[in-house]
Amino acid sequence: MTFAAGVAALVCALCVDLTVFYARASVETPGVPVRLSVLWGFALLRFWALAAATRLTLGRVRRLLLRVITAHSLLPAVFETGSTALYPGEEAGGRCGRLADARCWLLFVAASLSAALFWEVTIPDSDEDAAAAAREQKKKARVQFLRVVKLYRPDYPLLGGGLVFLTLAVVCEMSIPFYTGQIIDILGSQYQRNQFRSALLFMGLYSLGSSLSLSLSPSSSLSAGCRGGILTCAIGSFTCRMKLQLFGALTKQEIGFFEVTKPGDITNRLSNDTVRMGESVCLNVNVLLRTFIRTVGMITLMMSLSWKLTLLILLETPVTGLVQNIYDTHDQRLQLAMQDSMAEASEAVREVLSNVNVVRSFNAEQHEAGRYGRSLVKTQDLKTRRGCFRAVSLLVQRLTGLCTQVLMLYYGRQFIQSGQMTVGSLLSFMLYQSDVGTNIRTLVYCVGATLKSVGAAERVFEYMDRRPVVSTDGTLRPDDLSGHVRFNRLTFAYPSNPDRTVLQDLSLELKPGRMTALVGPSGGGKTTCVSLLERFYEPQAGEILLDNEPLKSYDHGFLHRKVAMVGQDPVLFSGSIRDNIAYGLTDCSMEEVQEAARLAHAHDFIQQMGRGYDTEVGEGGGQLSKSEKQRIAIARALVRRPQIIILDEITSSLDTESESEVQQALSGLPDRTLLVIAHKLSTIEKADQIVVISGGVVEDRGSHQDLMEKKGSYYKLVEKLFAE
Incomplete structure (x- = not known):
C-alpha cells in the first residue's frame, strides 16, 4: 500500500467516525432505557462503518487495527452505561456523555490506542504462526494443569480446608483498613464510646484472623498458620503419591529406554519435578486465589468509598503493566x-x-x-x-x-x-490503594506463572504416560513348561545405535534338558541373544518361541520365574543372604531358600558364617568372595524353580577350586535347559551343543568333537582363544 492510499484511508475513516459520533450527540432520547438502546445502536453502527471504510480502503484489516476500532467504537457506550448504573442521580455521562465534543472524541481515541497497544505488547499475536503456537502451548498447559488438579483428588478435603482459612484470612485483612477509617472518623468527630469500642473490637478480631497480623508477621496469624500447615500436608501427600507412581512407571520401561535416557534426567524428574508439580497447584493457586480475592475485595470496598477515585487509580495499572x-x-x-x-x-x-x-x-x-x-x-x-x-x-x-x-x-x-467523602474514608481508600496496584500486577504474573509451573508436570507425565516398547501384556501361564526355545530368523539393532545391526536373520534352537554353549568373538551377538531371551528388547524382525508360543504371549511374572539368569558379575543388594536369595519373591519360605542354596553348593559356607542366612552381604555383596557371590546368585535363580537357566561367563574370573564348586552346582540340574556363554574350554567341552556366532549370524554348530573334526570356525576359535 502506498503512502497516498494510507492517507486516503485515514481521512475516510476519520470523516465516517466524526459523522456518526456527532450524529449520536444530536439525537434527543427521553428515558434511560431508550437512551441506552440508541447509544449501543450507534456504537454498533459506528463499528461497522469504521470497519467497512477501513476494509474498502486497505483491503485487509490487521488484528491490532480491528482492536483499536472495536475499543474506539464501544468506549463511549461503555462509559455512559457505567455512569448511568453507578451514578443514576446525575446527568448520565457528564461532559463526555450526551454533550460530546472534540475533546471527548480525542480522549476516546487516546484510550482506544492505549488499550490496543497494551494488548499488543503484553499478548502479541502479529505473527500468525507464533500466535497459533502460543495458543496451542497455553491450551496444553491448561490440560496439564487440570490433570494435576484431578490427581489431587485424595487431598481435596485438605485443599478445601486450606481454601476456607485462605478466604478467612483475606477477608479479615481487607476489613482492617475499613475499621481504621471508622476509628479516625469517630476520633475526628464527636466521640462516641460504644462505637469506638465496637470498632476497636472488630479491628482486633480481624487482625487476629488475617494473613497479616498487627505485628505484620504471617507466622503469628491464626488463619495463615492453619492454611500453611494444611497445604504443606497436602503437598507432601501428593508428592509421595506422584513419586511412587512415577517410579512404578519407570520400572516398567524396557532396558533400551534407560540406554537412551540420561540417568540425571530420570532422577531429576523423580526428585525435583514431582515436588514442583505439587507446588504448582498448592502454592501458585494459593497465591493466585489469595491475590484474586484481595484484589476483588479491595476494588469493591474502594468502589463503595468512591467509585470516581477507584477509576482514577485503575488507570495506573495499564501503564505500569506496559x-x-x-x-x-x-x-x-x-x-x-x-x-x-x-x-x-x-x-x-x-x-x-x-x-x-x-x-x-x-x-x-x-x-x-x-x-x-x-x-x-x-x-x-x-x-x-x-x-x-x-x-x-x-x-x-x-x-x-x-x-x-x-x-x-x-x-x-x-x-x-x-x-462526598470523610477523612476516615479517604484514609481507608489510601490504605487500599497502596496495595491494589501491586496485587493486580501479582495477579497477572501468577496466571502465567501457574501455567508455566506445570512444565514440571509435563515432564513427569511424559514418563508416566510412556508405554514400554517391550510389551508386558502377555497372559499365558501354562502348568507344564518343557523349556524348548527356538530363535526364529531374528534381526536386531540396539535402540541406542539403530543403524548397526547386531543380529542378522539368526536362527537357533535350545532343547529341553540339554546344555547349549554360545561362543564367538566379542561383539558377535552372544549377549544380545541372552538379552532377547530375557525380553529386555524386542527384535525388529523374527520372533522367539517358547514351547512353540511367542515369548511375548507369556505373563511377565511367569516368564521371569521360568527363565532365570546368572551373570559374570552378579549383583547383590544390601541386606541378608536370605533376602538376596529370595529377592523379588513374596511367598518364599526358609525351607525353599535352604534347598536352593544346597543345589547351588552354597549352604555349607553360609552355615559357617556367624549369623548364617541372616548374615549381611554388605553393599554390592562386598563382604563375600566372588565365588560365594556366584553361588548365591545361582541359588537366587534356582529358588524360582526355572525351566531355563542362562549362565553368562560365570566362571571366567574364578580360580580352579571356585570353578569346580560352581560346576558341581550346575551338574545337579539335569532336567533344565541351560544356555551358557563362556570362553573357558573346560566349560564349553561339557555342552551338548556348541553354537558359534560371529557378526550376528550362526557360523557353525555341533558338539565339541564334531566341530573340532570339521576344523571350521570353531576349530580356529579354539586355537586362537582357548589354547594355553
Whole structure:
C-alpha cells in the first residue's frame, strides 16, 4: 500500500467516525432505557462503518487495527452505561456523555490506542504462526494443569480446608483498613464510646484472623498458620503419591529406554519435578486465589468509598503493566547476553590454566590477559546497561504511582470539601490503594506463572504416560513348561545405535534338558541373544518361541520365574543372604531358600558364617568372595524353580577350586535347559551343543568333537582363544 492510499484511508475513516459520533450527540432520547438502546445502536453502527471504510480502503484489516476500532467504537457506550448504573442521580455521562465534543472524541481515541497497544505488547499475536503456537502451548498447559488438579483428588478435603482459612484470612485483612477509617472518623468527630469500642473490637478480631497480623508477621496469624500447615500436608501427600507412581512407571520401561535416557534426567524428574508439580497447584493457586480475592475485595470496598477515585487509580495499572512488559523483554535479552559474556570469560580462564605451558612458551601472557580483560569489560558494560534500564523502569513506575497519588489526594480533598467523602474514608481508600496496584500486577504474573509451573508436570507425565516398547501384556501361564526355545530368523539393532545391526536373520534352537554353549568373538551377538531371551528388547524382525508360543504371549511374572539368569558379575543388594536369595519373591519360605542354596553348593559356607542366612552381604555383596557371590546368585535363580537357566561367563574370573564348586552346582540340574556363554574350554567341552556366532549370524554348530573334526570356525576359535 502506498503512502497516498494510507492517507486516503485515514481521512475516510476519520470523516465516517466524526459523522456518526456527532450524529449520536444530536439525537434527543427521553428515558434511560431508550437512551441506552440508541447509544449501543450507534456504537454498533459506528463499528461497522469504521470497519467497512477501513476494509474498502486497505483491503485487509490487521488484528491490532480491528482492536483499536472495536475499543474506539464501544468506549463511549461503555462509559455512559457505567455512569448511568453507578451514578443514576446525575446527568448520565457528564461532559463526555450526551454533550460530546472534540475533546471527548480525542480522549476516546487516546484510550482506544492505549488499550490496543497494551494488548499488543503484553499478548502479541502479529505473527500468525507464533500466535497459533502460543495458543496451542497455553491450551496444553491448561490440560496439564487440570490433570494435576484431578490427581489431587485424595487431598481435596485438605485443599478445601486450606481454601476456607485462605478466604478467612483475606477477608479479615481487607476489613482492617475499613475499621481504621471508622476509628479516625469517630476520633475526628464527636466521640462516641460504644462505637469506638465496637470498632476497636472488630479491628482486633480481624487482625487476629488475617494473613497479616498487627505485628505484620504471617507466622503469628491464626488463619495463615492453619492454611500453611494444611497445604504443606497436602503437598507432601501428593508428592509421595506422584513419586511412587512415577517410579512404578519407570520400572516398567524396557532396558533400551534407560540406554537412551540420561540417568540425571530420570532422577531429576523423580526428585525435583514431582515436588514442583505439587507446588504448582498448592502454592501458585494459593497465591493466585489469595491475590484474586484481595484484589476483588479491595476494588469493591474502594468502589463503595468512591467509585470516581477507584477509576482514577485503575488507570495506573495499564501503564505500569506496559512498562513492566517492556522492561522484562529487554532485561531478558540483556541477561542472556551477559551470561554469554561471562561464559566467554570463564572459557578464556579455563584455556589458559589448562594450557599455561603453551602460553608461557609463546610469551602470550599479555595477550591472554588482554583477552580476559576485554571479556570482563564487555560483561561489566552489559551489567551497567541492565542496571540503567532497570533504574529507568523503576523511575517511570514510581513517577506514574506518584502522579496517581497526587491526583488521588487532589480529588480526595475536593470530595471531602463537597461532602462526598470523610477523612476516615479517604484514609481507608489510601490504605487500599497502596496495595491494589501491586496485587493486580501479582495477579497477572501468577496466571502465567501457574501455567508455566506445570512444565514440571509435563515432564513427569511424559514418563508416566510412556508405554514400554517391550510389551508386558502377555497372559499365558501354562502348568507344564518343557523349556524348548527356538530363535526364529531374528534381526536386531540396539535402540541406542539403530543403524548397526547386531543380529542378522539368526536362527537357533535350545532343547529341553540339554546344555547349549554360545561362543564367538566379542561383539558377535552372544549377549544380545541372552538379552532377547530375557525380553529386555524386542527384535525388529523374527520372533522367539517358547514351547512353540511367542515369548511375548507369556505373563511377565511367569516368564521371569521360568527363565532365570546368572551373570559374570552378579549383583547383590544390601541386606541378608536370605533376602538376596529370595529377592523379588513374596511367598518364599526358609525351607525353599535352604534347598536352593544346597543345589547351588552354597549352604555349607553360609552355615559357617556367624549369623548364617541372616548374615549381611554388605553393599554390592562386598563382604563375600566372588565365588560365594556366584553361588548365591545361582541359588537366587534356582529358588524360582526355572525351566531355563542362562549362565553368562560365570566362571571366567574364578580360580580352579571356585570353578569346580560352581560346576558341581550346575551338574545337579539335569532336567533344565541351560544356555551358557563362556570362553573357558573346560566349560564349553561339557555342552551338548556348541553354537558359534560371529557378526550376528550362526557360523557353525555341533558338539565339541564334531566341530573340532570339521576344523571350521570353531576349530580356529579354539586355537586362537582357548589354547594355553
